Amino acid sequence: MAGGAGLIRRLALSAAGGLLAAALLAPYAVMLLTALKPEAELRVSPPRLLPIEWRPQNFWTVLRDPEFQSWLTVSLVVALVSTVLVLVAAVPAAYHTARHRFPGRAAFLFLVLVTQMFAPTALVVGLYREFFELGLINTYTALIAVNAAFNLAFAIWILRAFFASIPREIEEAAAVDGCGTAGTLFRIILPVAAPGIVTAAIFAFIAAWNEYIVALTLMTDTSMRPLTVGITSYVTAYVQHWDLLFAASTIAIVPVVILFALIEPYLVGGLTAGSVK
């Protein structure tokens, strides 16, 4: 596809991509601009997009708040550890169910899915009792365990779909070349399934990062709350710092985008191209 046609096509794709990005980011641009306004400016009529007085100090106020710092720590620890746990458990489970027939396989997969069907809202009362009995209220362990358990099923299903779509011939070729089961898994399957694993990792991280109702229930100590729960204390019946709430919400998006930027290259395929001859 040499010459002008290819160039025009690429430019058209870029333009479409730009429009898409603008549409996706527009609401959050409003959020960012609102975070840069002084509190008093939030309710002017007619509404303004840009602040009259720019107030970037809102971001400093939030970042220097020791409570905000402890919420951020809790969120990072819980999301990272539970994501690692989910992947460690889900990769072998998904690989096994994708590659081996065993009695009750469909039942196992379906049972895994059923655990997802309970709305967390309906389970929090039981969860609170469970962790209260175990003496784990206000601990990292409790929140990490719940998040890992909630996200495990999604991860298994996502990963299974990818393992299943990898041509069996690749593994057979690896076996012929002298790779053992573990060698095949680590050196062949995991690299080829990288896009799926990245998707599952993003999913588990974001789900844990944004989990609200369980954290609200299990973490009664203010300093042990994750960001989602913590930042709501900027707007209560007594204090209403909408500007700070929007600033904190904007900051809360940043770690996820950074993580994503770090692992996004693995979403790029081409790994399977040329693997089967």
Place this chain on the structure above:
Amino acid sequence: MVIYPAVELVRASLGRYSITGLHQGAVGLRNYARLVGQEALPAVAGNTVVWVAAVVALTIALSLGLAQLLNESFPGRRLVRWALIVPWAASLIMTSKLFVWLYDYYFGLLNRVTAAAGLAPLDWLGDDRTVMGAMIAVGVFVSLPFTTYVLLAGLQTIPGEVYEAARVDGAAGWRSYRLITLPLLRPALLVAAVLNLIYVFNSFPIVWTLNDRNPGFAHDTMITFMYKIAFKSALRDVGLAAALGVVNVLLILVAVIAYLRVARWREEPV
């Protein structure tokens, strides 16, 4: 982790609770009988069907296009991929609150945009005709990133040779897409649809936040209805809410089985 609270839920659905939450003994299946007698139930069930069907169908349709776009290589693709993660990375509650602001009759920017187009301002979240559409728009908006990434990752695992072979055999463009891409994308598509179905059904913050100031249950889904029964309405009935919670799980179960039947989910031959 999931089983113990689930057992608690079933147990609660069989009990009777005072408005302060004290367990007052078992009542068997009477909570379920009372649930069927709730006046709001048909409307709420109808809302739930519209909400889930519309959000899942629109999300999948749009995501197929977006995944295809992001699978092409073009300058700036990385930035577009980063942008796509943002609606997912932002907390659902904050996104919902943000949209309440945007939809606001007096202070919202949406009415400024429609005014510029010469339209009369609308009370998006207060008007019976627009509130469901407004909620569905937000639902699709936040479901797009996840679905698109699952489909994109699916597209990435399709070997390039398959397309070459198709081209040699004379299939290109739409034909190649329909005959090659869609069938090979099926595992990813199936996962995306099933997980979305569950996710959207159980979605609480959007409906809760956007529907906040409307009285009664006219625009509730089963999930917010359950929460209102337990904590907000005059009913204050944990037993009744738990019964609804159990019914919800059964409904999703039926919906997923029905979907898998229609999509002819079968184990790939091993």
